[in-house]
Amino acid sequence: MKARIVVTLKTGVLDPQGKAIEAALKSFGIQDISGVRQGKVFDLEIASQDREQAEATLKAACEKLLANTVVENYTVEIV
């Protein structure tokens, strides 16, 4: 099975990179945007054929390493 994990900053956590990217986009003439936040995407493959087991594995991966839950949220999606 293939899966995608998306890690994003929690609401209210300052994102200097997002701000810089937003400023850059505006400087390139893309004006009609706001609230840019940068996150991370992890695409991976799981050996298990059992969906529930795979979801548990993905959640463990996020909690153990991929997300710092002090400042980040994550979503897992089996594709």
Next chain:
Amino acid sequence: MRAAVVVFPGSNRDGDVARALRRSGAEVVSVWHADTELPAGTDLAVVPGGFSYGDYLRCGAIAGRAAAMDAVRAHAARGGLVLGICNGFQILCESGLLPGVLMRNVNRRFICHRQFLRVERADTRFTSAYAQGQVIDVCVAHGEGNYFADPATIDRLEGEGRVAFRYCDAEGGLTEDANRNGSLNSIAGIYSEQRNVLGMMPHPENFVDALVGGVDGKGLFDSLAA
């Protein structure tokens, strides 16, 4: 005082911190990140600065889960002393030994300059050679030193007197200009609940020899080795 300096792939300040500790009279050995135990009789575990694992994923994220960090956690749980500097502070936060996280500097720049710090308390194993409220002149060199934690954690740290150092000006004032990475409450370093673990972004090990510009960092190593 027997100190063990944990070395990760990408550590680069391990030599300097070992030298600073030896100058203050400590015995120092190196521990590789894959080691599962600290040497018998270790009093102090040091997590040095650098760019462990290339700062991949998040600064300190991978190092925080390395085998040697299990040994450091066990050492801390026994009441052993732990010092994390710069990347070491990031690693201690990622390992769960200290609360909060070091985020990208608010000014989006890698900052590398001399920095005044205010010593918040002088009654710990790390700061007894200083005076409370003393302003010391050390260095900072980091891109991710912006200390962040949720409001309840900040209240707890402040309420329990667990802020070790704050970024300040030459007079000890907590100005915005002195806090260039944007840390909450100008926090430059914090203690664990039992005050046996200290994490700090600035580099006291840079300034232990007048030959290289200053000696204000020496007090920390003298305190530990005393």
